[in-house]
Amino acid sequence: MYTKKIYFSGGDFHELQAVFDHVPGVTAVRAGYINGEKPADFASVASGQVKAYMGVEVTYNPKKVDISKLLDMLFAIVNPYVPDGQGKARGTMYRAGVFYTSPEDEPQVQLHLNFIANRGKPPVVGTAGLTVNDPNSNPKLARKMCALAGPLQNFQEAEAAEQDYLTKHPQTETFIDFARLQAYVKF
Template sequence: MYTKKLYLSGGNFHELQAVYDGLRGIVAVTTGYINPASQPVSYDQVADGKLAAVMGICVEYNPKKIDVSSLLDILFSVADPYSPDRQGPLEGPMYGCGVYYDTVEDLPQIQLHLNFMANRGTPPAVDGCGLTVNDPVSDQKQRRQLFVKAEVLKKFVAAGEEHQNYLVKHPDVATHIDIGKFREYIR
């Protein structure tokens, strides 16, 4: 089976793993550290801000069953792309929203989706003849400011085994995302 990978961040990586795990078209979800400044990487170093890295997930998926746009729709339904380095009670650059790709063919879909997110809720531009132009970005004041990194993946380091499937191992842990409600919503 042909699969692809996309690396996503936006808050607690344990919660993101629980959101994506088991969805149609998802082959595997791994928690880890995106673009760490150095090696080795530990959870404590990243969580304390001592090592520059983003906590995120690697989503391995079947592109015949789920596409990049759907993966991003899911991300932005649980993570706030309009807040800088903040997801609920979590704050800091390690929790920021991001989309990291290792295949340049994914970039146009990512850019299109982020452009849509930035322009959601803005009226379409109208030219001098009264024609509606499908380019709401012409007035930069109407754009919503997105705080989403869209970058090439430099390195992904899987988190330790204790951080893989963490919410399955610890079902009583309080989460910012209501995973149960999310599951009901997507069915």
């Protein structure tokens, strides 16, 4: 079976793993450290001693789920306008991001993030054909996209204790409302 990989960060990687484990077409999800400057473990990344993003490696069958659907899922649970974290997970290691290994994925990722950065109400067009109150022309009205996008430099799988954490510890408080996601995936 042909599979591809993409890497996502944003908030707690335990939560990301729990979500993407249930997406049809996803064949494997591993929690780990993305684009780390040196070998890492949970404590060194969480404390900021090692610069890396906590995220997941998503292996998927592109014949069953496309990258656009995966990006939709990511940004349904991760707010791309929030700098450095989601919920109680705060710090640069929790920043939202999309990291790809294939150059063919770059245009689709960039298009998706550009759409998210510019979504909102369309500007009003006056009778003279002029755009009035264009939110992109006023920096105070524009939302700032904080999510990263770029090629993967490296990925280090997290320790065994961090894999499938929410399955092992179901009482753990989460930022993601899993009940709300049941319309998209089955838990």
